[in-house]
Amino acid sequence: xxxxxxxxxxxxxxxxxxxxxxxxxxxxxxxxxxxxxxxxxxxxxxxxxxxxxxxxxxxxxxxxxxxxxxxxxxxxxxxxxxxxxxxxxxxxxxxxxxxxxxxxxxxxxxxxxxxxxxxxxxxxxxxxxxxxxxxxxxxxxxxxxxxxxxxxxxxxxxxxxxxxxxxxxxxxxxxxxxxxxxxxxxxxxxxxxxxxxxxxxxxxxxxxxxxxxxxxxxxxxxxxxxxxxxxxxxxxxxxxxxxxxxxxxxxxxxxxxxxxxxxxxxxxxxxxxxxxxxxxxxxxxxxxxxxxxxxxxxxxxxxxxxxxxxxxxxxxxxxxxxxxxxxxxxxxxxxxxxxxxxxxxxxxxxxxxxxx
Numbered sequence: 567x568x569x570x571x572x573x574x575x576x577x578x579x580x581x582x583x584x585x586x587x588x589x590x591x592x593x594x595x596x597x598x599x600x601x602x603x604x605x606x607x608x609x610x611x612x613x614x615x616x617x618x619x620x621x622x623x624x625x626x627x628x629x630x631x632x633x634x635x636x637x638x639x640x641x642x643x644x645x646x647x648x649x650x651x652x653x654x655x656x657x658x659x660x661x662x663x664x665x666x667x668x669x670x671x672x673x674x675x676x677x678x679x680x681x682x683x684x685x686x687x688x689x690x691x692x693x694x695x696x697x698x699x700x701x702x703x704x705x706x707x708x709x710x711x712x713x714x715x716x717x718x719x720x721x722x723x724x725x726x727x728x729x730x731x732x733x734x735x736x737x738x739x740x741x742x743x744x745x746x747x748x749x750x751x752x753x754x755x756x757x758x759x760x761x762x763x764x765x766x767x768x769x770x771x772x773x774x775x776x777x778x779x780x781x782x783x784x785x786x787x788x789x790x791x792x793x794x795x796x797x798x799x800x801x802x803x804x805x806x807x808x809x810x811x812x813x814x815x816x817x818x819x820x821x822x823x824x825x826x827x828x829x830x831x832x833x834x835x836x837x838x839x840x841x842x843x844x845x846x847x848x849x850x851x852x853x854x855x856x857x858x859x860x861x862x863x864x865x866x867x868x869x870x871x872x873x874x875x876x877x878x879x880x881x882x883x884x885x886x887x888x889x890x891x892x893x894x895x896x897x898x899x900x901x902x903x904x905x906x907x908x909x910x911x912x913x914x915x916x917x918x919x920x921x922x
Contacts, residue, residue, distance in 0.1 A: 605632025647687035666709035673713035743804035747819035772837035777812040795860025807870035818871040836879035845902030
């Protein structure tokens with residue numbers, strides 16, 4: 567410390583000053599790059615949430631540079647205009663059948679009415695066609711993706727806006743160890759051509775990945791520290807690959823399954839991940855804070871299977887949503903789905919975390 571101040575008082579040489587400037591510049595670049603890989607999902611299923619303009623201001627104040635919205639919302643678009651926030655826009659599941667039809671009008675209306683209309687003031691980066699689609703509706707996902715892609719290309723936005731879909735770990739089978747992972751037989755007929763489409767268009771596959779659900783589903787076999795990024799050593803070995811956390815294992819399970827279907831060039835974006843702080847014994851504020859801080863630091867790197875990071879991931883969610891329906895396995899008294907928020911509705915943070 568004393569030596570540093572002595573050098574300052576005497577004045578550094580030009581060479582030293584130049585070197586320090588570039589070291590500082592690289593440090594700032596690395597911090598910014600790490601922060602930019604994390605987005606936050608903006609769910610709106612609450613009757614006590616801040617206004618859309620307040621929400622956008624909260625994103626900016628916390629250096630959250632990516633937002634996922636699950637359906638078009640004109641009030642939110644108005645608030646986003648002129649911001650530097652990148653937006654992942656969803657096509658709701660209930661619209662898939664209509665958009666997948668032979669009439670291209672619904673797909674063009676969606677793209678032109680929302681993305682093209684705001685392309686000069688909002689930075690859209692993805693259109694997610696469906697989210698964790700039920701098996702009986704999966705047949706509509708790829709036709710809807712193709713129709714949306716047609717509209718994006720007609721608008722000349724194909725290099726700026728990537729068309730994809732958001733799936734989840736339920737489509738996978740044989741995920742232990744991760745390299746064994748494949749798509750479940752009932753999903754394979756749909757996922758194989760979707761992966762081919764994504765590879766052709768240079769688009770990623772989006773996946774919702776929740777170590778929390780894996781842990782509470784099998785707590786006798788999965789260590790909590792493995793789920794929370796705090797395991798001090800490798801917990802799972804997969805040939806030459808060693809896994810220190812469950813997040814990597816789940817993400818690499820997707821990569822293994824995708825690669826088996828010809829998707830070696832397809833990147834996976836984690837479109838949802840998070841940890842609730844109420845609802846059952848593992849859903850505590852301490853566990854949620856540990857998971858979120860571990861995630862933010864971890865995504866700066868890669869996974870054992872794909873070591874060349876960073877990983878693009880979106881935290882679920884910005885707020886607790888008091889009108890979000892419980893999961894089928896939950897009771898009204900154990901609605902963990904309503905307790906994933908980073909912020910309370912009054913905009914106070916629930917955890918000590920930093921995005922920069």
